[in-house]
Amino acid sequence: MRTRVLVAAATGALALTALAVPAAQADGGSGDIRITKVVVDGDNKVAIGTGSAKTLSVSVTATDGSGILGAESFDLKGPGYGYESTGKPSCKKVSATTSTCTASVKIDPRTDYLGNAMAGTWYVGVWIDAKDGDYIWKDKAGSFKFQRGTAVTTNASPEPVKKGKTITVTGKLSRANWETLKYGAYSGQPVQLQYLKKGAKAYTVLKTVKSSSAGKLSTTVKAGADGYYRYVFAGNSASGAVTSVSDFVDVK
Structure with a gap:
């Protein structure tokens, strides 16, 4: 897990490191590439307890006339300055034009400084490239519920x-x-x-x-x-x- 949030010593408030939130990017892209489906942990609901780590899977399906080349790590952002970044996605071809790219991130409540304010609706940021040079970036390509167990x-x-x-x-x-x-x-x-x-x-x-x-x-x-x-x-x-x-x- 790549949590970039620290707990402030004196007040208990959440304080950000210099890398706490990735630089804002507007949605953008080129060509005919499209994101058609985003699924987190199978049902877009992730419940985290207090005693053990949980690995979240993120699956993104995209299509382009030339086929999908690959994807960058997915950004997961939510309330309370919540932020996670997955590992490098692995893309599997569904057809000549469509692929599903999958990545994961491990979350451990015992070591990752989760705050209760982080519970709620989170969004998945996605960057995917096509074989012909087309690309797509969506800051909120999909959403999921990040829940307290x-x-x-x-x-x-x-x-x-x-x-x-x-x-x-x-x-x-x-x-x-x-x-x-x-x-x-x-x-x-x-x-x-x-x-x-x-x-x-x-x-x-x-x-x-x-x-x-x-x-x-x-x-x-x-x-x-x-x-x-x-x-x-x-x-x-x-x-x-x-x-x-x-x-x-x-x-x-």
Whole structure:
């Protein structure tokens, strides 16, 4: 990872080095070369936790009548002065006129000074050359969500329970704090309680619960049949989606 952001000692604010942000460039190019697709990490969503490194893949497809010659490293830029640069892309021919160029960058929250303000929408800057001398530069060729990792738990009780009695389902929603390298309570978020009847193939949504100021989740349901309960957080632009481990309840 090529993070170019330092943490200021006195205030905790983000301070830039002399190379913090690449020189501004306007979109430009020549000829008939076009970028047709940009994909980051498969689904344009990247969730980073606190304990391990993650390698992001960036894939850019481009076309030109003469074919694609190659690409420069891709720039990834986001809020909070976030900036990354991939390694040299490798381009694979799709057809005589089209190629997909792929590169990656490794991000480690333990060593790369990520700031929570960096979470949100990031953009991919791309420079690609064609075989006939055409080229294209786009500062925002594509976008992706750079998200703080999340975690959620589920506990349904009592176990076992008599049919018709009340089951209390509790849990906790937490989110990675990149600055402390710990997970903390994630409050005020909608979380679905889902249920899978024993023998069924798909979960159903029972209700939506909002996390408390301490990130806690709690609701009740009536015991009907043996089955599995789980909490599911859909995520948002700055926080990753997550599904808890399911908890089975035996109904007598």
